Every structure is written in C-alpha cells, then in structure tokens.
Amino acid sequence: MPALAKPLFSPPPQIHHDNSDAERRLLEAEERLREAIEELHSRNAVRGPYPPCDHGPDESCAAHAIGNLCQTFLLTYGVRVGIGILLRAFKLAKGKSYSSLLDLKRLVSEKDLIVREESCRIGLLFGGFTGSYHALRCFLRKFRRKETPFNAILAGSVAGLSVLALDDSNRRRTLALYLLARVAQCAYNSAKSKNKFHFWGSRWRHGDSLLFSISCAQVMYAFIMHPESLPQAYQDFIQKTGPVAAPVYKSIRECCRCGPVDLASLSAFLSRRGKPDSVKLEEFPSIIPCSVIHPDTHSCLAQNANAASATFRKTFPLYFSLTFVPYVVLQLQKFMDAPAHTCWFALRDAVHSTAFLSAFVGIFQGVICLHRKVATRDHKLVYWIAGGISALSVLLEKKSRRAELALYVLPRAGDSLWYILVNRHLLPNIRNAEVALFCACMGGVMYYLEHEPDTMAPFLRVLIRRLLASRISNPVLPSNRVPSYTYLQTLDAIKKPKSQESREDEASPSQKYNLESIPGL
Numbered sequence: 001m002p003a004l005a006k007p008l009f010s011p012p013p014q015i016h017h018d019n020s021d022a023e024r025r026l027l028e029a030e031e032r033l034r035e036a037i038e039e040l041h042s043r044n045a046v047r048g049p050y051p052p053c054d055h056g057p058d059e060s061c062a063a064h065a066i067g068n069l070c071q072t073f074l075l076t077y078g079v080r081v082g083i084g085i086l087l088r089a090f091k092l093a094k095g096k097s098y099s100s101l102l103d104l105k106r107l108v109s110e111k112d113l114i115v116r117e118e119s120c121r122i123g124l125l126f127g128g129f130t131g132s133y134h135a136l137r138c139f140l141r142k143f144r145r146k147e148t149p150f151n152a153i154l155a156g157s158v159a160g161l162s163v164l165a166l167d168d169s170n171r172r173r174t175l176a177l178y179l180l181a182r183v184a185q186c187a188y189n190s191a192k193s194k195n196k197f198h199f200w201g202s203r204w205r206h207g208d209s210l211l212f213s214i215s216c217a218q219v220m221y222a223f224i225m226h227p228e229s230l231p232q233a234y235q236d237f238i239q240k241t242g243p244v245a246a247p248v249y250k251s252i253r254e255c256c257r258c259g260p261v262d263l264a265s266l267s268a269f270l271s272r273r274g275k276p277d278s279v280k281l282e283e284f285p286s287i288i289p290c291s292v293i294h295p296d297t298h299s300c301l302a303q304n305a306n307a308a309s310a311t312f313r314k315t316f317p318l319y320f321s322l323t324f325v326p327y328v329v330l331q332l333q334k335f336m337d338a339p340a341h342t343c344w345f346a347l348r349d350a351v352h353s354t355a356f357l358s359a360f361v362g363i364f365q366g367v368i369c370l371h372r373k374v375a376t377r378d379h380k381l382v383y384w385i386a387g388g389i390s391a392l393s394v395l396l397e398k399k400s401r402r403a404e405l406a407l408y409v410l411p412r413a414g415d416s417l418w419y420i421l422v423n424r425h426l427l428p429n430i431r432n433a434e435v436a437l438f439c440a441c442m443g444g445v446m447y448y449l450e451h452e453p454d455t456m457a458p459f460l461r462v463l464i465r466r467l468l469a470s471r472i473s474n475p476v477l478p479s480n481r482v483p484s485y486t487y488l489q490t491l492d493a494i495k496k497p498k499s500q501e502s503r504e505d506e507a508s509p510s511q512k513y514n515l516e517s518i519p520g521l
Helices: 019-047 061-094 098-102 116-144 149-165 169-193 207-225 232-241 246-256 263-272 300-330 332-337 339-374 381-396 399-423 433-451 458-468 483-495 498-506
Strands: none
Touching (some): 061 300, 061 458, 116 149, 116 458, 169 399, 169 433, 300 332, 300 339, 381 399, 433 458
C-alpha cells in the first residue's frame, strides 16, 4: 500500500506556554504603559495646552464672567426687593388698609420702602463675587496651564474682596464668622469621613440642638448684659420679638451688676403703662420682680402664653416673606408649574419656623419668672441658662433645619464674644480683620465646593451653585480626549470587580451621584 502523501501545509508544532508567566508579563507591560502615559500627561499638564474653561467654546472668558455678574446681581437684588415689598404688604394689611395693596405709590414708595441701597449692596456683594471668581479661574487656568485646588482657593480668596460692597463692618464681621463656621464644618466632615478625627459625641442624634442651645445661651446673655456686643439690627429684632420693654432690661442689667438701679426711669415707664402704684420698687433692691417685667398681667403662666402668641403674630409675616420669595425667585419655573404646591411648602415652613420662635420666647420668659419665684437675688448666669433651655424649642423644627439654625446663631455668639474680648483687651483690635477673614473663608468654601462637595451642608452647596450658575463642581468632560486617556479609563473599567459594578447598578440615583434631597427644592 503506497504511503500517504504529506499535506501541503502542515500545522505548526504545539508549543505549551506557562499561563501564569504570560499573565505576569502582560501585567508588567500594562504597568509600564500606564506609567509612561501618566508621565506624558503630567508633562502636558505643565507644558501642554490650557485646561478647558467652564463656559462653552463659543463664549469668551470675559463675557462669561460679566454674564454671571449681571445674572447674580439681578437675582439677589430681586430677592431683597421682593422680601421688602411683601413685608410692606403685610404691614398695610395689618393696619386694615387693604385698598393700599393696589396702590403702587404706597406699596413700593421709596419713603416707606427703603431697600434700594441695601439691595444694590447685596447685589454687588454676590454679583461681584461670582463675576470676579469666574474671571480669576479662567486667568489662572491660562497662566498656570493646569487645574489644581490652589486655583479655587486663590480665586475664592481674591473674589471675597467683594464683601467691601457692605459699608457696615458689623455685617461684614457677621458674614465672616458665618463662613468661618461653615469652613470648620466642612473641614470636620472631611476629617471625619476619612477617619482622621472626630469629636466625642459627634454622632449624637441631637448634637446640632446642643450646639444651637450653647449659641443661644451666649446670644441671650449678651443681649441682657452686653447689648452693645450685638449688631443693632439684631438687638432690635430680639427687642421687638420679646415681650419685655427696654427700660426693664436696663434695670435688670444694673441690678445684676450690683449697681444703682435708676428707679426714676423705671417708675416713669410704669406710669406710662398705667401702673404707677402697682409695686414698691424700694422693697426689691436685689431683684426686679415679675410685676415689673410684665406689669399688664399678674399671672406668669398667662403672660408666657400671651408672649408666645404675640410673637407668632408678629413674626409670621417675616418668616413667610423669607420663605416664599426665595421659592419664587430662585425656582421660578417650579412656581409657574405648580404655584399652589409652592405656596403650601412656603406656608408650612413658615409655620414651623414661627412656632419654634414663639416657643423660644415663651420658654425664656417662663424660666425668668420661675427664677423669681424661688430666688431672692438676681444673677447674670440665670440669663445664660435661660437662653440655653429656651433653645430646646428647636426640636419643633425639622431635623434638616436644626443644623442650619445652629450654624446661623453660632456666628452671632462668636461675634458678641469677639467684641467682649476685644473690649477687655484680651484680643487685639485689628483694622479690617473681618475682610481678611471673609476672604480666607471664601477660599476654603470654594475649595470644598469643587473638590469635596459632600462635606458641605446641602443648603449651602445648592445655594452657591445656584448663584455661580455654572458647572464648576461637575464639569462636562471635553470630547476631544487623547487616545491614551481613553485607554486608561477602559483599563480601569476592565479591572473593576464585577461585584462593585453590580452594587453601583443597584444603587439609587441619589446614592450614585450623591444628590441629597433639599426641602422645597
């Protein structure tokens, strides 16, 4: 039998490779390629083209900055004017002058509604900040040829000079201390999330209420004993909200300091109230009695109830204006789509806030009256304790609002403490120190907004993003990426564990993109 012919093309001999050795060499090659690409990108970051700006390619940096300036100016100007007009309407309605609501001369006259200068200053503050911030970011991108956290810090600090639009140093100091509290909050949240540092008890459920109580204790103590340490507008607000007259506070302050009480002015006050012979002041040399604190009502319990109800009636128009106008101006489209829904949200939040403040006033009055029932001598520490106890009324507020209220009152407490320490020469009185502090804090705020937004309070984060009206915190990646960048992204996606991908797919949109629901937004 003849031998079979050999095939024209014979298969190559089988070569057995070590799979583990091949995988190792492949991984080494990928690692060397990754290092080379990263080195190339690092060189391009320094010597390569400019990083992309936040605005579109069809818009210049100057036009983008000026547009943001004008938009934010008009937005904040409109909010302030709207609040003033709504408060004026409540005042006319309270006086039963309903026909005047349709008379524009009485509703928006400059004589009765002096908000033009203040609204312009607020507009210049926020508009100047957003415009200069965008301009500085574009300049730093082109000058430094790279995008780093230093750009956000420097641009935010320099743009913070817009606070000079406010001519009142007390208001500038209050804003600076408010931002300082916010930056401290962001820094603490950042350290806590990285397991670097946290206070004992920081995970308490009512830690925000405790901070609010301590801050209110300092504020009420300062209002009674050192009213000059609080801004005049804040003094007037507390005075008008509470049921006790200013001459009585003055007498209490003099009594706590063991000084001579001006009995003549106190008697004149009681005479004007129609109570000239209701009490003999000489019989109470060491404490001002309840009959002087509330001369119109003999029952302390009835006085506390009347104080709470009167506070509700006086402050509801203010809180409704502060709630309704931002809802409309900042979210006009939502208001146009569902006006009744927006009004309901504003009404609900206003009732919450007014009930909390009314309870605060009633509890504070009750603690003062209780002290006079059990003690025969007054002491300034009583008013510090009364402020802390009355602040427990914040539990009537929603949980999401308590931390915001605590961080709102904390700068007021720090402001008064700063003033007291400076007057006692325990702190140096540095000229324009509040401006420098504001600029430094704005740099910190912008850093956390862009690079660690999760550490910021949701309200502040959404508000600043709305004012900046840009995508700085979530920039859109340009489509013209180099192939090496695409390769790195693909390689990372391949190496990602499948379990992690499944967890991301199962996560809700709010968890995946870290969006937090904001009440009313």
